[in-house]
Amino acid sequence: MSSLPSPGDDFEHMFDIAPVSLWLEDFSALKVLLDGWRAEGVEDIEAFVRADPRRMAQYGASLKVLRVNQRTLELFAAPDEATLLASLGQVFRGDMLDQAVHELRQLWSGALEFSNQTVNYTLDGRRLDVHIRARILPGHEGLWDRVLVSLEDNTPQITNHERLRRSEQYARGLFEHSPVSLWVEDFSTVKRLLDDVRAQGIRDFKTFLKVHPEFVTRCMQEIRVIDVNQLTLQMFGAASKAELLNQIGKVFRGEMHESFTEQLLDLWDGKLFQQREVVNYSLSGEAVNIHMQFSILEEHRHDWSMVLLSLVDITARKKAEAYLEYLGKHDVLTQLRNRAFYVEELNRLSRKGPWPVAVIVIDMNGLKAINDESGHAAGDAMLRRVGEVLAKAVDAPACAARIGGDEFSVLMPVTDERGAQAAIDRIVSLLDLNNQFYPGKPLSLSIGMAIAVSGEQIEAAVNRADQAMYAEKARYYDQLGVERRRG
Structure with a gap:
């Protein structure tokens, strides 16, 4: 009659076949190091280790790996445990120690577990973005000599996130430093107003606007400016976006009522891309002749919640044309x-x-x-x-x-x-x-x-x-x- 497996045998078996990377480590030397620093009067551990990079090296050297499981060997491209443990200098390097400050801060505060996003490297040189979770095992809280660490490889997610971040940063850079004035606006309320008029059975919108000119004014007031770029601030003489948006009534006035009426007529007819010449005004009151391109972005055509406008200052061209016309007569x-x-x-x-x-x-x-x-x-x-x-x-x-x-x-x-x-x-x-x-x-x-x-x-x-x-x-x-x- 065979004997039942011991709890220790169960742990060994589960440790080896776990579908995540598991490390059994000894943090006892780290505890001695931290106790020594605390005895020296260190209070702010993060400031202390950042003041001297060698202190983080001491932190890394004090950690001892006892065992790893099969998933760890696969993850780090190691043929066996001995090879991996002999090559930990290749695994834990670069920017890992800098990110390990977050782990150190949690342990310093008395926590028996910590989590952190960090970086490791495989034996064939690949960078791994990993989310690390560690727990000092029960019964070892006094010495920290047994710590179970799990690593989750989230390299694809981090890579995609970084790619998205760079893409957004690139798009933001293009927007901010575009050589033309760019405006992002929300026309969703304007769409609702037009839909309401259509629902009332109005078909001759041009006559409707002649009878109700206040409708044009209402629509102009309902446009929400989401963002503008740097050239826009220069063009209209504003020191900041807040200054421009707080005085937007100075920019869109006068002839804008007539040109916006034409814009509404085009929108009524389904023209979601438009271009025309208009006159705006700088905050100092000077007229600015503009060639405007207006486009409701494809993915927002159902509600007009995002509209891109590009404005090109053609004031100099208009003055030249006016002068040439003057010379002609x-x-x-x-x-x-x-x-x-x-x-x-x-x-x-x-x-x-x-x-x-x-x-x-x-x-x-x-x-x-x-x-x-x-x-x-x-x-x-x-x-x-x-x-x-x-x-x-x-x-x-x-x-x-x-x-x-x-x-x-x-x-x-x-x-x-x-x-x-x-x-x-x-x-x-x-x-x-x-x-x-x-x-x-x-x-x-x-x-x-x-x-x-x-x-x-x-x-x-x-x-x-x-x-x-x-x-x-x-x-x-x-x-x-x-x-x-x-x-």
């Missing part, structure tokens, strides 16, 4: 309209009126003589003075233009002969004031005027005004007693 020297604009306006008036149209033709007297005697810079200065006079004398919808070297014209819709004469009187009066302001040679103008009452007559009116101007110019030179060709 203005004379650079006098700042009046140029001949191209004059011809276009003349054609427009001949087609549409409104009638009558007064045509005033003006020529500067004596420009050639000034250029010959004083140089073209002096002549240009006199032409600029003509521009000053006409700019002050002529108000919209009339327009004053330089149509040649020293030739100017004023087109005045809905103006009869009496109104045209009043305009000429203003020009003459301002000319006198201009001559009082500028010393030296006085500015002199020859002026002719005619009225057109229909499109067929406007060209003839231009010719009559031109003839009247030349007649006045002839009288001017006759009074001076000089030849016209010298003028």
Whole structure:
């Protein structure tokens, strides 16, 4: 009759076949070491060991491995227990000792067990991320000479977590340091508001917004800004995200109501990606022309809870475009309209009126003589003075233009002969004031005027005004007693 196995035999058997890595260790030398440090007056064990790396080396050297199980040999790629125990220097190295401070702190506080996330290395050089749990076995609390340690290999989880962390860090870096302004916003309440309107049976949303403009304002107020990047702070002159978000009403105002109305119409029609040009404002009040791209992220299209906006500052481009447009319609020297604009306006008036149209033709007297005697810079200065006079004398919808070297014209819709004469009187009066302001040679103008009452007559009116101007110019030179060709 065979005898029953002893409890010790059961332990040995379970230890060997356990599906987790098990280590039986002797911590008695560690207890002696800790008792010695405590006797020396050490209170903060963590600060104490971090102050001298050799102390953690003492900690590692004081631990003695007695046995390991089969799963441990497999985990650490060891052929047998003797080989593993002889190679513990390869297993416990690198950043393991630094992380072991957490274990030491738990033992120092009097705990009979501890847990920790740490790093070991297999005999073939692979790094293992392991979660360690240790327990001083019952009956050995006085000496710590028997400690059962289990290791759980969670390398895949830690690796995936680290990969995810790096991926998130990379994405955050791209977001924060993007060369364009990025906004992450929550439009979920806007979606609910639109859904409510649709549920009421509204089909003509454009008319609905015209009747209820307050709905646009409500939707603007319900947008929640989740995050912005660094370039956004620079673009809008904010020192911090908090400062920008606390004053968001200064950024989205004015023309934004109209452009946001267009944005809502697109969202109503299912356009979840949009781009348009808008005007925002910096916190200092300066207008910022923006090219905006708006996209509801794919995985949030069911509730619009995450929207990405990219804003590109096109203020410089807009200024350049405006300047080019200005140059296309203005004379650079006098700042009046140029001949191209004059011809276009003349054609427009001949087609549409409104009638009558007064045509005033003006020529500067004596420009050639000034250029010959004083140089073209002096002549240009006199032409600029003509521009000053006409700019002050002529108000919209009339327009004053330089149509040649020293030739100017004023087109005045809905103006009869009496109104045209009043305009000429203003020009003459301002000319006198201009001559009082500028010393030296006085500015002199020859002026002719005619009225057109229909499109067929406007060209003839231009010719009559031109003839009247030349007649006045002839009288001017006759009074001076000089030849016209010298003028």
